[in-house]
Amino acid sequence: MRYLIRNGTLVDPMHRTTTRSDLLVSNGLIEQLIVPSDTQRIADATAEVIDAQGCFIAPGFVDLHVQLREPGEEQKETIASGSMAAAAGGFTTICALPTSRPSHDSAAVIEHVRAIARREGRVRVELIGALTRGREGSALADMIELAEAGCVAFSDGGRTLADAGLMRHALAYAAALDLPVLVHCEEPRLSAGWAMHEGVVSTRLGLPGFPSAAEEAIIARDIALAEATGARLHICQVSSAGGVALIRAAKLRGVQVTADVTPHHLVLNEAWVLGSLGAPSHAGHPAWLDPTLLPPYAPATRVAPPLRTTEDNAALLAGLRDGTIDAIASGHTPQARVDKECEYALAAPGINALETALGLLMGLVRHGDLDLLSMITRLTEGPTRILGRTLGALQPGTAADLVIVDPEHAWRVDATRFISRGYGSPLHGQQLSGRVMLTMSAGRIAYQHAGFAPAHQL
Amino acid sequence: MTPEPGRRRHVIDLDDVSAEEIEAILETTASMKEVLSREIKQVPALRGRNVVNMFYEESTRTRISFELAARALSANIVNFTARGSSVEKGESLVDTVRTLQALGADIIVIRHSQAGAPYLAAHHFRGAVINAGDGRHAHPTQALLDLFTIRERRGQIRDLNVVIVGDILHSRVARSNLWGLTRMGARVTLCAPPTLLGPAAYWRATWPEVVISHHFDTALADADVVMALRIQKERMQAGLLPSLREYSRAYALTPERLERLGAQTLIMHPGPMNEGVEIWPEAVVAPNAVIEEQVTNGVAVRMALLYRMAG
Structure with missing residues (x-):
């Protein structure tokens, strides 16, 4: 199938340019960029035309860590549903954490999951190998075997490897294999029994806290160990201002450390746990969102690490702007209804994030907190570099992984109509602007927004 | 959850209850106390209404207090007690609430070890929900009975110095009293070792006006009311306290501290007490101790709420 994408604006994070250009796609590749005035002359009638008027076209987004739940917890998500949700969010590559059951801790599991992904994946699905056997934190996984099986990174998912000695050995192995280690930073003794961020709101609501210090302590430890071993350390979903400062200082020293942040940690904060108990015009949230739509103690707001404060939101944004934070990841963590429709502290942490990530980020762009090019860079070039690859995108001869976004498209989040199977969106009912109209993965249309009916002949 | 004049749907905390409404509840409480002083301690106000006591956490005192209150208003009351609530998942709470609704419950009184559980119940229930204590979050009926007791004894609440001492961090009583006392114009000092605060x-x-103190003797200097909270032995095992003995020396209502209190200074405790830890036997029986009155007033306060919500 050949497609001609017309009338859009290309956002190119490699060259940091935005240009008006038409795009010809064929055989899964970008065949040609065409100056719009030449399109009539060059393009032939065999291509289907996609009219991207008013939209921008960017390389498909790369998500460094999602939980796909398959195999083992298919009631929460499957590779099919998760990758479809990813396509709807503009992601053309997603990296699955080893949080399935069994976890990605042997070549056999990797082969099995890869076969499912090939068959059912709507976008590219990369696999992250477990750092320790069964993600149990007591013995290293067979890391060489996992690397040979094609894992793009190592991680124990949402668990911190509490044993610092074992962590050092894991980093040494990863360094030798030249693969990044993705870490969740939480000192378990400081976060025991936690329900939310420790601070003003947890004090008011009487909920046990996860202090920022619990994150910072492990970030500091792992930076020291990365420095000692030469490993490529990647901090997943940093949430605290102190964490950003530690990463910034380490980068200045030349440590090989990178970091990502999620849209919800950038924009939402502890006021969302108050829900309707908070003031409607609370200074702690952007005017374009309204946390008082939620009931108090809404389990959809429970996420690990927890939503923190407005000061943390600001520090994360600053880190994103100055390059301390290299990437934006969705942190997609779908949960079952029973695990989200319950008492707050008993609710499973995690936000169903793939389909709202772009809408939240576009809110930041719209309100001048983030420029569009930086946002796209952190969704594409940043994560690709962390995986040790070079983003070759929107150039003739490269894979046609791309997304068409209408930045003005206003929509109301309806979590009951998510493509993802999982529960847990604090954004249900919120009004967002900016939506994916079409996602192309390897030259095939992986997602097309209802009402975006582009295809006709030239 | 916005209170309508004269009638409110739920009582989950005092954060959404104005000073005027608290005043009105205390007035109603006084009338109910009069009812309870009669030989026939019953009025027909809630005849035919179904009240369910949902106690996911055992509390004989509060459960019986609600039960007597409902009976004094001629309501039908049923007790539901679930044990092992810490492992109980919300699915069962939501399901139970829906079932109780189908069975015709009008008012649910809920006690739960998890903060926020009453909001979850209220979200899935068309009737009224009264919080009988949820985790560390809130215990509004306790705070109201404390306010009633203080006002009855001291004639006012405004401008009194109230010292709450003990395990503040883990206390729903402290939080609800903070809302109630500050809204009624009292000055509140929270006093505890740093790990419990x-x-x-x-x-x-x-x-904004609350005073935070780690030094009990200083805080006591001009106290009009001292409210001691229970110290659980688990706090010591969790490393939050060096020893109960040290805690007692620094923060307990001991005979020595009793000597230094003004004759009008009220001694309060929400119970159950650990005598010899946070409060010594001498303080429990002191003439200005009102601990038993708190219990007595609890029934009248709960009657007042039930009456105002469904009467």
């Missing part, structure tokens, strides 16, 4: 800024962001 947390940073002052965390409290002041919500209750």
Whole structure:
């Protein structure tokens, strides 16, 4: 199938340019960029035309860590549903954490999951190998075997490897294999029994806290160990201002450390746990969102690490702007209804994030907190570099992984109509602007927004 | 959850109850106390209404208090007690609430070990919900009975110095009293070792006037009311306290401290007490101790709420 994408604006994070250009796609590749005035002359009638008027076209987004739940917890998500949700969010590559059951801790599991992904994946699905056997934190996984099986990174998912000695050995192995280690930073003794961020709101609501210090302590430890071993350390979903400062200082020293942040940690904060108990015009949230739509103690707001404060939101944004934070990841963590429709502290942490990530980020762009090019860079070039690859995108001869976004498209989040199977969106009912109209993965249309009916002949 | 004049749907905390409404509840409480002083301690106000006591956490005192209150108003009351609630998942709470609704419950009284559980119940229930204590979050009927007791004894609440001492961090009683006392114009001091209190800024962001103290003797100097909270032995095992003996020396209502209190200074405790830890036997029986009156007033306060919500 050949497609001609017309009338859009290309956002190119490699060259940091935005240009008006038409795009010809064929055989899964970008065949040609065409100056719009030449399109009539060059393009032939065999291509289907996609009219991207008013939209921008960017390389498909790369998500460094999602939980796909398959195999083992298919009631929460499957590779099919998760990758479809990813396509709807503009992601053309997603990296699955080893949080399935069994976890990605042997070549056999990797082969099995890869076969499912090939068959059912709507976008590219990369696999992250477990750092320790069964993600149990007591013995290293067979890391060489996992690397040979094609894992793009190592991680124990949402668990911190509490044993610092074992962590050092894991980093040494990863360094030798030249693969990044993705870490969740939480000192378990400081976060025991936690329900939310420790601070003003947890004090008011009487909920046990996860202090920022619990994150910072492990970030500091792992930076020291990365420095000692030469490993490529990647901090997943940093949430605290102190964490950003530690990463910034380490980068200045030349440590090989990178970091990502999620849209919800950038924009939402502890006021969302108050829900309707908070003031409607609370200074702690952007005017374009309204946390008082939620009931108090809404389990959809429970996420690990927890939503923190407005000061943390600001520090994360600053880190994103100055390059301390290299990437934006969705942190997609779908949960079952029973695990989200319950008492707050008993609710499973995690936000169903793939389909709202772009809408939240576009809110930041719209309100001048983030420029569009930086946002796209952190969704594409940043994560690709962390995986040790070079983003070759929107150039003739490269894979046609791309997304068409209408930045003005206003929509109301309806979590009951998510493509993802999982529960847990604090954004249900919120009004967002900016939506994916079409996602192309390897030259095939992986997602097309209802009402975006582009295809006709030239 | 916005209170309508004269009638409110739920009582989950005092954060959404104005000073005027608290005043009105205390007035109603006085009338109910009069009812309870009669030989026939019953009025027909809630005849035919179904009240369910949902106790996911055992509390004989509060459960019986609600039960007597409902019976004094001629309501039908049923007790539901679930044990092992810490492993109980919300699915069962939501399901139970829906079932009780189908069975015709009008009012649910809920006690739960998890903060916020009453909001979850209220979200899935068309009737009224009264919080009988949820985790560390709130215990509004306890705070109201404390306010009633203080006002009855001291004639006012405004401008009194109230010292709450003990395990503030884990206390729903402290939080609900903070809302109630500050709204009624009292000056509140929270006194505890740092590990049972947390940073002052965390409290002041919500209750700007509250005084945070780690030194009980200083806090006591001009106290009109001292409210001691129970210290659980688990706090010591968790490393939050060096020893109960040291705690007692620094923060208990001991005979020595009793000597230094003004004759009018009320001694309060929400119970159950650990005598010899946070409060010594001498303080429990002191003439200005009102601990038993608190229990007595609890029934009248709960009657007042049930009456105002469904009467």
